[in-house]
Amino acid sequence: MEYVYSILILVGIYIVLASSFNLIIGTAGLVSIAHPIFFALGAYTAGVLAIHLHLDPFSATAAGAAVAGAFSLMISLPSLRVSGDYLLITSIGFQLGLLQVIKNLELTGSQGGLNNIPTPVAGPERGWIFSAIALAAAAAAVLLIRRIVRGSYGRAIRAMRDDELAFVALGRNAKHIKIVIFAVGCALAGVAGAIYAFYFQYVSPEQFEILASGTMLTMVVVGGMGSTWGPVVGAVLLLALPQAITFLRLPLAYMAPLQGMIFTLLVILFLFLRPQGLVAPEPPAPLSPPAR
Amino acid sequence: MSAALRLSGVCKRFGGIVVADEIELELERGQILGLIGPNGAGKTSLFNIVSGVVAADAGDIRIGGESVAGRTVHERARMGIVRTWQNMRLFHSMTVLENMVLAPREYAGESLVRLWFRPATVARADADACERALAILGRMGLAHLAGHGVVDLPYGQQKLIGLARALMNDGPCLLLDEPMAGVEGQAYETMKAVVREEAAAGRAVCVVEHNISFIKDLCTSAVFMSAGRILERGAIAELLASKTLAELYFGA
Numbered sequence: 193m194e195y196v197y198s199i200l201i202l203v204g205i206y207i208v209l210a211s212s213f214n215l216i217i218g219t220a221g222l223v224s225i226a227h228p229i230f231f232a233l234g235a236y237t238a239g240v241l242a243i244h245l246h247l248d249p250f251s252a253t254a255a256g257a258a259v260a261g262a263f264s265l266m267i268s269l270p271s272l273r274v275s276g277d278y279l280l281i282t283s284i285g286f287q288l289g290l291l292q293v294i295k296n297l298e299l300t301g302s303q304g305g306l307n308n309i310p311t312p313v314a315g316p317e318r319g320w321i322f323s324a325i326a327l328a329a330a331a332a333a334v335l336l337i338r339r340i341v342r343g344s345y346g347r348a349i350r351a352m353r354d355d356e357l358a359f360v361a362l363g364r365n366a367k368h369i370k371i372v373i374f375a376v377g378c379a380l381a382g383v384a385g386a387i388y389a390f391y392f393q394y395v396s397p398e399q400f401e402i403l404a405s406g407t408m409l410t411m412v413v414v415g416g417m418g419s420t421w422g423p424v425v426g427a428v429l430l431l432a433l434p435q436a437i438t439f440l441r442l443p444l445a446y447m448a449p450l451q452g453m454i455f456t457l458l459v460i461l462f463l464f465l466r467p468q469g470l471v472a473p474e475p476p477a478p479l480s481p482p483a484r
Numbered sequence: 485m486s487a488a489l490r491l492s493g494v495c496k497r498f499g500g501i502v503v504a505d506e507i508e509l510e511l512e513r514g515q516i517l518g519l520i521g522p523n524g525a526g527k528t529s530l531f532n533i534v535s536g537v538v539a540a541d542a543g544d545i546r547i548g549g550e551s552v553a554g555r556t557v558h559e560r561a562r563m564g565i566v567r568t569w570q571n572m573r574l575f576h577s578m579t580v581l582e583n584m585v586l587a588p589r590e591y592a593g594e595s596l597v598r599l600w601f602r603p604a605t606v607a608r609a610d611a612d613a614c615e616r617a618l619a620i621l622g623r624m625g626l627a628h629l630a631g632h633g634v635v636d637l638p639y640g641q642q643k644l645i646g647l648a649r650a651l652m653n654d655g656p657c658l659l660l661d662e663p664m665a666g667v668e669g670q671a672y673e674t675m676k677a678v679v680r681e682e683a684a685a686g687r688a689v690c691v692v693e694h695n696i697s698f699i700k701d702l703c704t705s706a707v708f709m710s711a712g713r714i715l716e717r718g719a720i721a722e723l724l725a726s727k728t729l730a731e732l733y734f735g736a
Contacts, residue, residue, distance in 0.1 A: 363566075
């Protein structure tokens with residue numbers, strides 16, 4: 193049963209991650225792949241605060257979100273000047289650089305990772321309580337993002353993507369929108385990180401490398417970039433896939449490379465054959481003139 | 485009352501190319517000023533400098549008496565300066581109405597905080613903007629196109645939508661960059677009528693245009709630019725009669 197719970201919890205966490213990543217890269221068109229580092233910032237912040245300051249899990253999670261949101265400025269401010277490929281490279285540098293810092297700080301457990309994060313709940317109930325929290329967080333994140341991308345704010349985001357210069361020349365503040373989108377998306381990744389830290393009680397730096405960026409990107413691309421439900425489908429599918437492969441009972445040595453190959457293949461196939469992903473973006477709420 | 489737009493001593497060069505050389509210009513409310521000159525004279529560059537897309541090297545620009553120094557593009561638009569573009573730059577994934585609703589000086593839906601805590605305010609602002617947009621489209625005889633995607637429209641109508649979108653900004657200054665290029669027939673007449681009405685309603689309009697008959701029909705005065713300098717200014721008839729200008733313009 194614990195196995196099922198741990199998968200449900202990962203599903204919840206990855207729905208939050210893929211949805212918030214999609215908000216940044218798919219909806220707002222800001223090509224940064226540094227999302228795992230904000231997941232890491234949330235996990236490490238919550239973990240460190242719980243270990244050293246014995247902070248309660250809610251405050252620690254809020255702090256994780258706040259720290260991830262604050263660090264997002266380090267990507268969003270450059271994104272005001274650079275975009276496209278340049279922003280992509282900046283984001284990779286940021287992710288790898290910050291990861292090096294984490295690997296070398298004693299506070300974050302250096303190379304070995306952060307151990308013994310205290311669990312807020314223990315006993316036989318632990319699994320389903322955490323599952324409920326993770327899935328509730330996923331639902332809340334999806335609804336929050338849906339609220340952002342539909343209606344007036346979403347209209348502004350789409351216009352900014354269509355033609356940023358025309359957008360600002362009409363008096364719209366593109367800078368502000370980019371900073372806010374990055375902060376919201378990264379803070380959500382921070383929340384996912386905190387839940388991860390409290391459930392698994394252990395965080396190691398390797399899990400936030402470029403490979404993690406690839407996993408999140410695959411979820412978004414396969415699920416459907418720019419669509420609200422796409423990343424949800426992508427996250428569920430790509431978490432289920434490795435579990436399904438385990439039933440093939442292949443030797444362990446084949447498993448990890450096989451998974452990497454399948455993920456890569458999926459991205460390539462989708463980009464060529466179905467670039468909109470499994471779930472195409474739903475049309476925006478129609479803007480109709482007021483009836484009177 | 486101060487001029488709607490005043491430029492003094494505005495200079496800009498890109499390396500060795502001078503696009504604005506000590507430009508002095510004053511635009512009054514109700515005036516339609518033509519900005520003419522050969523390609524590369526610096527007409528569009530002047531629009532870019534005024535709207536903040538390109539920073540001037542020197543000089544002073546004032547909108548309604550207020551300096552724009554240090555103001556970004558979007559802040560200048562909110563101060564009341566709005567421009568159109570040669571190639572329209574419409575939001576291509578959107579409908580006519582959506583393009584226009586985004587263009588008032590204040591857009592309530594731009595703040596997430598307001599969207600969350602004062603949704604009714606945002607909804608009301610959107611409804612007001614829709615109503616204004618339909619009124620503008622109505623004046624152009626295009627109200628039936630409100631729900632159409634802009635990319636589906638013929639070129640002349642897209643040009644008109646570019647103007648209609650700009651008119652959502654109720655500021656004192658309207659800069660039109662080649663509004664007539666590629667426009668003919670009904671759209672041409674509509675464009676002319678609407679620009680005239682806007683000036684009559686108190687807007688200061690500056691038009692960059694190669695279509696001389698449009699300039700002649702519409703403008704009371706004009707300035708002639710070449711190589712980043714204003715060579716002559718005055719009544720449109722005198723200007724067009726000038727021999728030096730004809731030589732520069734037509735290479736005759």
